[in-house]
Amino acid sequence: xxxxxxxxxxxxxxxxxxxxxxxxxxxxxxxxxxxxxxxxxxxxxxxxxxxxxxxxxxxxxxxxxxxxxxxxxxxxxxxxxxxxxxxxxxxxxxxxxxxxxxxxxxxxxxxxxxxxxxxxxxxxxxxxxxxxxxxxxxxxxxx
Amino acid sequence: xxxxxxxxxxxxxxxxxxxxxxxxxxxxxxxxxxxxxxxxxxxxxxxxxxxxxxxxxxxxxxxxxxxxxxxxxxxxxxxxxxxxxxxxxxxxxxxxxxxxxxxxxxxxxxxxxxxxxxxxx
Numbered sequence: 001x002x003x004x005x006x007x008x009x010x011x012x013x014x015x016x017x018x019x020x021x022x023x024x025x026x027x028x029x030x031x032x033x034x035x036x037x038x039x040x041x042x043x044x045x046x047x048x049x050x051x052x053x054x055x056x057x058x059x060x061x062x063x064x065x066x067x068x069x070x071x072x073x074x075x076x077x078x079x080x081x082x083x084x085x086x087x088x089x090x091x092x093x094x095x096x097x098x099x100x101x102x103x104x105x106x107x108x109x110x111x112x113x114x115x116x117x118x119x120x121x122x123x124x125x126x127x128x129x130x131x132x133x134x135x136x137x138x139x140x141x142x143x
Numbered sequence: 144x145x146x147x148x149x150x151x152x153x154x155x156x157x158x159x160x161x162x163x164x165x166x167x168x169x170x171x172x173x174x175x176x177x178x179x180x181x182x183x184x185x186x187x188x189x190x191x192x193x194x195x196x197x198x199x200x201x202x203x204x205x206x207x208x209x210x211x212x213x214x215x216x217x218x219x220x221x222x223x224x225x226x227x228x229x230x231x232x233x234x235x236x237x238x239x240x241x242x243x244x245x246x247x248x249x250x251x252x253x254x255x256x257x258x259x260x261x262x263x264x
Contacts, residue, residue, distance in 0.1 A: 029151040059248050060171070062222070062229045062241040067149035082149075084238050089172025089209050091248065107229065107241075108222045124190065129176030129183055131208035 006103065006116035006141035010045045015115075016143065032115060033063040033107050034085060034139065036132070037100035041117050050110035052102055057126075058092020063107050066139070080140040088131030098132065099123040101139065116141045146217040146231045148239045157217035157231050161253040163210055170209035171242070171252070183209055207235060210242055216253065 008016070018024040036055035046052060055061055069082040099120050106112035118139050126132055145156030165174060173183055180186075184206035187194050194202050216230035219241070227243040230253075234240050244253065 031148075031150055056225075059227060059243055059245045060175075062220075062227075062243045064241055065149050065239065067239075084236065086208055086234065086238060086240055088242065089170070089175070089205070091171060091175040092245065094175075107220050109224065122190075127177060127180055127186075129172035129174075129180075129209070130186065130205050131172065131188070133188055133203075133208060 006118045006139060007044060008116050008141065008143065009041070009047075009102075009114040011047050011113045012115040013044075027105075030105075031107075032066045032068075032103050032105055033112070034066050034081075035063045035102045035104055035112075036061070036087060036098045037102055038096045038098060040100055040119075041102065041114070044117070046114050046117075048110060048114060049102065049104055049106075049112040052114070055096055055098050057090040057094040057096070057128075060088050060090035060092075060094075062087070063104070066103055076142040078140050078142040080137040081134070083136050084133055085138070086131050086133040088126065089129055090126050090131070091128065094126055094128040094130070097123045097125045103139070103141075146215065146233060146239070148219075148231055157219055159215040160218045160256055161216045161230065161249075162256065163212065163214045163216060163232075163252055164254050165212045165252060168212045170206070170211045172205060172209040174252075182206075210240075211235070 019026040037052050038055050039053040064085045067082055068079045071077040071079045101118040103116040104112035104114050145158050148155045184204050186205040188203040214232050216232045219231045220229040228249050229243045232240050
């Protein structure tokens with residue numbers, strides 16, 4: 001599926017600005033995670049996953065490693081997932097329509113900080129046993 | 144051999160902790176699929192794709208994305224909200240994946256690596 005460019009969330013904007021203007025050290029290198037949402041984020045000011053409605057079948061679902069390559073050498077510079085990302089297979093009671101994704105900084109939990117939101121160009125309603133796959137570079141973000 | 148995952152400081156190799164084993168050799172998705180729906184190998188992975196019009200080498204179905212019998216898994220996290228166990232594994236396309244199992248599913252389908260070795264002796 002093709003996704004729209006990501007919108008950097010307030011937490012991500014503050015981290016980026018503080019880092020590039022050398023007000024603060026950047027966070028240590030580490031993984032970021034892609035969560036699936038069944039409702040749009042209220043605004044770019046949603047700070048954590050506690051503000052979001054995460055996709056929640058009984059089993060099978062887990063946030064996936066975003067795995068971006070290096071930002072492109074261009075202006076605007078772009079970052080995106082370097083490989084395909086696949087969620088599932090979903091098990092148990094599988095209901096709900098996925099229409100957004102959120103990049104955050106923890107594999108689980110509602111205290112994860114929101115980094116960037118992605119609107120899917122078309123929503124998906126998986127059935128039990130299905131998986132949901134995005135091609136490489138499906139989730140792009142630029143400043 | 145471990146389960147490889149991306150990390151910006153260098154890929155992580157998680158040790159294998161469990162093996163997914165289904166009594167009938169079914170994949171995890173296949174086991175849970177609604178029998179009233181099309182089987183996984185008839186569900187295109189890309190919605191709107193007409194399988195009959197695709198060359199076989201370009202057909203990707205939900206069966207190709209399934210977690211198959213015999214897959215090696217690494218327990219990497221536990222969801223603090225649901226209690227589900229999260230496992231890393233590598234799918235048939237060579238892509239790193241994470242899939243959660245409820246505690247009941249874990250008990251039913253997963254064999255701890257140590258237990259598998261004991262059983263094979």
